[in-house]
Amino acid sequence: MVVLAKPAALEQISLLRSPEPGDYFAGIPAVDIASPGAARAVVQACEMFGFFKVVNHGVPAGVVDRLEAEAVRFFASPRAVKDAYGHASPFGYGNKRIGRNGDMGWLEYLLLAIDHASLSKASPAPSSTLRDAVNEYVGAMRRMARTVLEMVAEGLGVSPRGALAEMVTGAASDQLLRLNHYPPCPLLQDLMPNCSPTGFGEHTDPQLVSILHSNSTAGLQVALHDGGHWVSVPPDPSAFFVIVGDSLQVLTNGRLRSVKHRVVVANRLKSRLSMIYFGGPPVAQRIAPLRQLLDRDGEQSMYEEFTWGEYKKAAYRSRLADNRLAPFHRQPPHVTMPQASSSPPSP
Ligand SMILES: C=C1C[C@]23C[C@@]1(O)CC[C@H]2[C@@]12CC[C@H](O)[C@@](C)(C(=O)O1)[C@H]2[C@@H]3C(=O)O
Numbered sequence: 001m002v003v004l005a006k007p008a009a010l011e012q013i014s015l016l017r018s019p020e021p022g023d024y025f026a027g028i029p030a031v032d033i034a035s036p037g038a039a040r041a042v043v044q045a046c047e048m049f050g051f052f053k054v055v056n057h058g059v060p061a062g063v064v065d066r067l068e069a070e071a072v073r074f075f076a077s078p079r080a081v082k083d084a085y086g087h088a089s090p091f092g093y094g095n096k097r098i099g100r101n102g103d104m105g106w107l108e109y110l111l112l113a114i115d116h117a118s119l120s121k122a123s124p125a126p127s128s129t130l131r132d133a134v135n136e137y138v139g140a141m142r143r144m145a146r147t148v149l150e151m152v153a154e155g156l157g158v159s160p161r162g163a164l165a166e167m168v169t170g171a172a173s174d175q176l177l178r179l180n181h182y183p184p185c186p187l188l189q190d191l192m193p194n195c196s197p198t199g200f201g202e203h204t205d206p207q208l209v210s211i212l213h214s215n216s217t218a219g220l221q222v223a224l225h226d227g228g229h230w231v232s233v234p235p236d237p238s239a240f241f242v243i244v245g246d247s248l249q250v251l252t253n254g255r256l257r258s259v260k261h262r263v264v265v266a267n268r269l270k271s272r273l274s275m276i277y278f279g280g281p282p283v284a285q286r287i288a289p290l291r292q293l294l295d296r297d298g299e300q301s302m303y304e305e306f307t308w309g310e311y312k313k314a315a316y317r318s319r320l321a322d323n324r325l326a327p328f329h330r331q332p333p334h335v336t337m338p339q340a341s342s343s344p345p346s347p
């Protein structure tokens, strides 16, 4: 038996099967958020996939292009310059290490904290041009998150319409912006032509919603709710992708479900660049199913109650692939069995 050694640079990075043309999934719903039926379409997509593409979003191309150009410029700078903004703990520049608990991926990134509508002082900006581009982009993402969450509320029949949106766009909300750069990895080309390094390992996002933009290099995969099968998402730089997070799953008592996703670095020539806005609530926000939904549908909460601060603390102690909601799942209501008789059966 011939045992192939992994190149040292990939030692702690797990390999995935490279996607084949048939893995590209044509069924990802695209929602025109400016259309009259959008609220229903958003809820349907979130129920079925926990993921959808936003088209006709109204975000000017210049806002995206400016931040993308700044990100490209930053990632192209010398390692020593980038390290001056690291090491992501959790904010700043990170290289290969994701979080603090041993997860590794074939990527480099900038993780930035957002206070209200602009870059937080907790995240020093590598340059004033990058800071301005971030602030402009975050403004557009906050508006999109508001629109999407208003549509979720409307589609679910929850009032006021802003009940969910306010959690993410209110003054004390906990938002992040992440710029991910996945350089091509030619190391496996001859060694294992059908394998590719993991860029970002499988996980669900802990917040309410994440809004993702990427360049035209593929790599994102989502696990279908129906069977857990991994499918590749065809990239579309003219659109955004909305990812349902764990907190929105709990707030809707599991009606909308967070989606597992990951990135595989299969392109041997071109970098993938993604920009993701994470919409989280204030740390003190109670995360529990909306009362209106429970009362209307005669349901009991499927989850133990927690605050976003508690969930976040637990999440940051977990590994990427962990099921972070599992410890908060309530046991199904106790089923009482008829008592077995202790007296011997009569003859
Ligand atoms: C391994 C980890 C990275 C992460 C914190 C965690 O301990 C588990 C959740 C991870 C995640 C996934 C979505 C976002 O990219 C992120 C910023 C988040 O809020 O939760 C990352 C965290 C991170 O990279 O620090």
Ligand SMILES: O=C(O)CCC(=O)C(=O)O
Pocket (backbone or CB within 6 Å): 178, 180, 200, 205, 212, 214, 220, 261, 262, 263, 274, 276
């Ligand atoms: O970079 C991507 O396309 C996805 C990254 C991601 O899921 C994340 O940063 O949480």
Ligand SMILES: [Fe+2]
Pocket (backbone or CB within 6 Å): 203, 204, 205, 210, 261
């Ligand atoms: Fe994610």
